[in-house]
Amino acid sequence: MKKRDFVLVGAVLAAALLCWLVPRALGIFGRTQDTELVITVDGEEYGRYPLSEDQVIKINETNVCQISNGEVNMTEADCPDKLCMHQGPAREQGQTIVCLPNKVVLEITGETQENQADSVAQ
Numbered sequence: 001m002k003k004r005d006f007v008l009v010g011a012v013l014a015a016a017l018l019c020w021l022v023p024r025a026l027g028i029f030g031r032t033q034d035t036e037l038v039i040t041v042d043g044e045e046y047g048r049y050p051l052s053e054d055q056v057i058k059i060n061e062t063n064v065c066q067i068s069n070g071e072v073n074m075t076e077a078d079c080p081d082k083l084c085m086h087q088g089p090a091r092e093q094g095q096t097i098v099c100l101p102n103k104v105v106l107e108i109t110g111e112t113q114e115n116q117a118d119s120v121a122q
Contacts, residue, residue, distance in 0.1 A: 037049045038109050063104050072090050074097050
């Protein structure tokens, strides 16, 4: 390979990285204005909370989650393994945090536009 080939490969990789990184940094993918956290405990809805409002939520006497900067983390849990606390933040539609021993599920949801077509065939 010649020097120009390396320059071309580097430029293509840099452009691909920018196309992947910029939308994520701006929060374009996976978020809508109506993005919210839905908490269920033992299969029943416990509450709905907007991700735009920073707050700490106590879930029964077992778990505590925190909404901050548009993302949610499980900050406290009395389960033995504490895997829910180590899952990391959920911020995009469809992401979940689950505390299996306490039967607590945190799910990010948003309003989908049902009238919007996925594709158009002609």
